[in-house]
Amino acid sequence: MNKPLPPGQFEYPSFDRFGLGLFAKRLPHSPDLKSLKIAGDVRREMIVGRELTTLQRVEQVSDFHCVTTWSYRGLRWSGVRFSEFYRDVVQRCAEPLDGADFVVFRGQDGYAVSMQLKDLMADEVLLADELDGEPIGIAHGAPWRLVAPAHYGYKNAKHISAIEFWRNSRNYRFPFPYPNLMDHPRGRVALEERARYLPNWMVRLVYKALAPGARRKMRAALARQREAAPAADARR
Numbered sequence: 001m002n003k004p005l006p007p008g009q010f011e012y013p014s015f016d017r018f019g020l021g022l023f024a025k026r027l028p029h030s031p032d033l034k035s036l037k038i039a040g041d042v043r044r045e046m047i048v049g050r051e052l053t054t055l056q057r058v059e060q061v062s063d064f065h066c067v068t069t070w071s072y073r074g075l076r077w078s079g080v081r082f083s084e085f086y087r088d089v090v091q092r093c094a095e096p097l098d099g100a101d102f103v104v105f106r107g108q109d110g111y112a113v114s115m116q117l118k119d120l121m122a123d124e125v126l127l128a129d130e131l132d133g134e135p136i137g138i139a140h141g142a143p144w145r146l147v148a149p150a151h152y153g154y155k156n157a158k159h160i161s162a163i164e165f166w167r168n169s170r171n172y173r174f175p176f177p178y179p180n181l182m183d184h185p186r187g188r189v190a191l192e193e194r195a196r197y198l199p200n201w202m203v204r205l206v207y208k209a210l211a212p213g214a215r216r217k218m219r220a221a222l223a224r225q226r227e228a229a230p231a232a233d234a235r236r
């Protein structure tokens with residue numbers, strides 16, 4: 001039973017490594033390093049690792065929607081619920097200050113993206129480390145990636161190394177040189193919150209034109225990496 005696709009999306013036949021061109025050649029330096037830094041407006045900055053292994057593991061099948069208009073259905077992720085991670089690890093150990101609900105994810109590749117805490121507390125939001133029953137691998141976000149199915153792909157940070165909880169957006173910008181207007185403050189798929197200020201028809205048109213080039217770039221970089229280290233990652 002297929003849910004209809006959200007507005008402005010089409011179904012793409014494969015789930016390829018994708019992202020902004022700047023990050024094509026920046027594969028994660030430590031895909032097996034499963035510790036995360038918790039920082040921002042918190043009483044105690046810390047690095048958590050073992051704490052993550054005590055959280056209940058969950059599995060979920062969800063659809064994925066890239067802001068450039070392609071979607072892929074039925075990805076089987078597993079990992080831990082972000083809400084449980086927040087309550088049992090972040091609140092208990094790092095103690096965010098009141099109002100620290102502007103959340104920034106940073107990746108090992110230098111990527112950074114913001115999310116609102118209230119959106120992260122939905123049951124379907126995971127910190128995932130497995131896809132289709134196998135470790136996620138360097139293409140799709142090892143060691144940890146955010147799975148937020150109600151939000152566009154660019155909010156689903158890969159290769160997460162740090163999660164920051166801030167009281168305002170002062171310490172954050174979308175990765176330079178990309179304009180901040182590419183980063184909508186919410187980014188909800190159902191409401192077509194693709195970007196700031198620009199009309200959606202224009203965003204769709206521009207992104208749709210750029211997507212094939214980005215996909216080629218990401219694929220080529222991955223192929224080069226696999227040539228250099230063939231055993232490291234055989235997935236997809």
Ligand SMILES: Nc1nc2c(c(=O)[nH]1)N[C@H]1C(S)=C(S)[C@@H](COP(=O)(O)O)O[C@H]1N2
Pocket residue numbers: 015016017018019020023065066067107108109111139140141153154155156157158159160
């Ligand atoms: N660290 C990091 N996370 C990222 C990106 C990236 O370039 N680097 N690209 C984003 C975008 S635009 C998309 S569509 C998805 C792509 O996920 P995939 O490579 O697993 O298909 O990752 C998102 N998260």
Ligand SMILES: [Mo]
Pocket residue numbers: 018019066067068153154
């Ligand atoms: Mo995307």
